[in-house]
């Protein structure tokens with residue numbers, strides 16, 4: 001899952017202003033919330049692959065898998081991480097699965113997680129591992145178990161009609177139930193407006209608050225777009241409105257609610 005603007009490394013801009021990460025390892029970059037974070041991109045090169053297709057995505061809309069591009073094997077990911085940790089003068093605070101799409105779509109995601117955790121334990125035991133995910137695959141037992149092995153799960157839960165804000169139709173209530181099978185999660189909520197819809201409307205926020213209350217996340221991060229989105233008609237929501245939304249969220253969740 002693409003990172004929030006707070007965790008966006010430099011990348012290669014595409015013609016429309018969106019951009020793709022160039023390799024498996026990106027960073028470390030400074031994140032306001034995580035500190036120094038080393039990004040892990042599992043998506044095949046020159047491709048944007050996600051089970052969502054959010055019009056606000058900074059990586060652009062989904063693409064076909066690029067000709068000849070392959071998902072990196074668990075060994076390749078582990079080796080790239082080990083070499084990077086070895087050469088860094090200063091270790092990052094986090095290693096974060098993010099990148100050009102949804103990391104749980106990797107066909108061997110649970111094995112990749114196991115290998116990454118082995119490398120972390122061996123070479124950098126103080127570094128924590130996070131996964132950014134849209135949560136669609138969290139109902140699959142092996143994926144859920146892998147997500148529960150890492151130190152932090154950042155899951156997407158955006159206000160607004162899902163087929164518009166996430167670009168695909170899915171049963172949000174069912175996904176929330178899946179997410180409840182995870183250990184403590186942090187919700188990342190992108191609030192945007194586009195043609196004919198607003199994630200900041202009272203209707204959208206009421207429905208979102210109900211989902212939040214059901215999920216009981218340990219923290220919520222509210223933000224809007226800060227970089228060119230896939231769909232140029234998507235607009236950011238004013239910070240004043242984000243602060244109002246966060247204030248309402250604080251009434252329904254125990255965890256920390258922050259606006260980025």
Ligand code: SF4
Nearest residue numbers: 001002050054057101
């Ligand atoms: S979940 Fe949305 S924002 Fe994240 S990578 Fe997929 S399409 Fe992009």
